[in-house]
Amino acid sequence: MDFKSPYRQLFVYAVLACVFVGTSTWSYEQGRPLTALLLMLLAMVALVHMWRVLGRIERRWWLLFDAWEAGEPRRPAAFQRYYAKAHDRWLASMAALQQQQEKQEARQLFLETLLANIEVGLVVLRPDGSIYWHNPAAMRWLQLPPAARHVQQLPPAWEAWKQWVLQAAHHEERLFEIAMDHSLMSFASKVSRFAVLGEAFIAVGIQNLQHLMEDKEMMAWQQLTRVLTHEISNSVTPIASILSSVRELMQAEALTAEDHAEIQQALALVERRAQDLIHFVQEFRNLTKMPEPNRRWVQVRQLFEEVAQLMQQEAEAIQASIEIRVEPAHMQLWADRGLLMQVLINLCKNALHALAETERVRKLQLTAVEGERYLAVEDNGTGISPEAMRRLFVPFFSTKKKGSGIGLSLSRQIVRAHGWRLRVQSEWGKGTRIRIDF
Template identity: 35%
Template sequence: MIFKRFSLGLLWRIVLIIFLSAGLAYCLTQLFQAKTEVIYWLSCALLFGVIVYRGFDLYYYSNATNRKLARFFDSIQYDDFSIKFSSDNTFGKSFQGLNKQFNKVLEAFRKIRAENEASLHLVNTIIQNVQTGLMLYDQYGRIELSNGAACKLLGFYRLKNIAELKANHAELAEKLHDTTDKHFLYQGANGLQVSVNIVSIRLGGQIKNLVSLQNIQPEMQQKEVEAWQNLTRVLRHEIMNSLTPILSLIGTMKHIVDTELPATANDNGAKGDLQEALQTLESRGIGMINFVDGYRSFTSIPSPSFAEVQVAPLILQIMNLLQPEMVAAHISFSVESKAGDQLVQADPEQLSMVLINLIKNAKEALEHTKDALIHITTYTQNQWVFIDVTDNGPGIEPEALEDIFIPFFTTKENGSGIGLSLSRQIIQQHGGTIKVVSQAGKGSRFTVQLKIKMPAGST
């Protein structure tokens, strides 16, 4: 291009159009003077065409800045910050400065968008990995955001609308639609206890509801265990304090009767009866102390000595240990491992004690069952390892199902009611849970759930 500056280029185009217009005017003047030479007609046509062309060129050239502004605003509107303004830098310093400012603004927008995307990715990652269930829905019940914890807690793979909760959680769906009660405790199936908190916020001119769902069942179970431990500790202390002086007094009385109370011919065996009564009292007192002292383990479980434990070999060791008892009891004993070589962080001795207790409970339940069987299954799901102990025994009555983990509750004639309570306490100390599903006449399934030991450096 001959003229490098916009102003000179504009001036050059205007001057050219003026000269062309003058030429066109001269040719038209000659035609109006009745000169009909072909050369004037051709000149008029040619000059008119050139003037029109140069007029469009002048218009296009003078609107270059407007087009640049339009491109700039379009790039902002559609978040296209990849374009660069530099093609007309040859028009002069003013265009170079304008292009530089445009590029700076676009670069600033580009950085802001990158930072927003990084922040959004971080927030989304936190939301999806937090253990608290989160849901965001609008006034029509449309769920715009829900994390994996919420779906898992409510038993859904994906949620799109609050109305979908009516199938399994009708009461919760109704309260979420109403939103009058901002904080409440929801109790669902299988003992599920969820603390629900609703916060209403305004986004984009609409009211959105942010719901947090916190599973408090493990905390409630822990508090229950602690309450029973405290009660047991107090009762044990009081009973021991009462029985100890009584036994001491009985021992003193026995000594007096044996050494200082002579037998006579007229006592009709009264001394012997007294000695027998004191001996019975002493035996029952000692038996009571031993019985109460047997609950010491429930109130003083040692802290787990954690180690990396591979589930499959541990189950195999337990199976080999108990197989002779199962053969003697005519029980089919089998294991199905779907957990592979997954590791858990656990105390192998305590975990073995829990599993042995569950298996022996199942064995005792199968005492009068024909074709009795106990089946152990291990599998993984969502960073958890599950161990199922299933039997085909008589099952557990519904009224007893909710109480079997309560200390001292038992359905056995000679049971202490400590085994399952102790097992649940041990598993809770491992950061897991133990649950039971049973139906009268159709057997029972106890499930131990433990966290998978993730490799170092994994998220």
């Protein structure tokens, strides 16, 4: 037995103290007071030694703790081998913690580099508007002064943004037009609210949409120009040809009754083509002129039933069923009833057209779910091809042979006028779901 171990010494002194106390008590009961006194003195000596051993153990553990705090890589000289294992375990733990810290620092460096190089501005605020953190893009877009510590220190151009950002709800988004460098710049901003260790924060993303909008605008103009050129050319070319033929007939010295009839027929054809062109221009003007919604509380189930009744004859013609699902049944919507009905009719007409081209059991479903905040028109028809999906909202583009190509574009404009979003989800050959998120 290694009696140098302080723990073994502590155990031996404790046993001796108990034995001396016990025998001292027995001796006193046997009428031997001097023996009892002597044994009690020995018990006290054993207790004193126990106290010293405890003090030595405490001092050595404090040496170990001091070494931990100081990061001492070597074992303290006062350590005996019964402390070596604790010190070695501590060194292994420190090495593992250091590896974890290095990995954490590498991840943090990666994130900092990533956030510093993206073009989306990120700024983290406290609820009182003080700036907790921001990346370089946020500093550039918000035109933050280097010493700025609060959103109120932003330039006056961001006044509307400053008022909105502190009051915005979680995941709320908004577009802003900001005067920068003597021009208007378009920005999209989104707010996220979160808490860390009980402290609330507001994370705000700021994205410059100017280049994207300019590219989209150029594409829209190109597509619109192609459509207008195509439609006008389709009308003007035959008109020019017909008028040329009429002029040749009119140059004849004498016109027969047959010539008069041919001229009348040609002029009637020219008139029809001109009326078609006027109708096209009128549709284009209606597409670009959207009235403000006159909102009222609308009973969604009643609206769906009226739409289904209007579509019933067309649905029966292709043997399609119309189903309605509204959750809850008394769901109401703050909307312009007439405009919303026009949207639903357009979407249902498109769905029935797709159903007519499929051989499976045809089903059209109108859905409204208040908890998930959406309306939907869904069919199990042919779906929309990937090529058509890319041009779906181009004005006057249609997959129907006799379609005008403005129904879906007009529907999206009405939905946007309500502040909602229209999304198309389709799988080619399986069906289409058009969803209105409100």
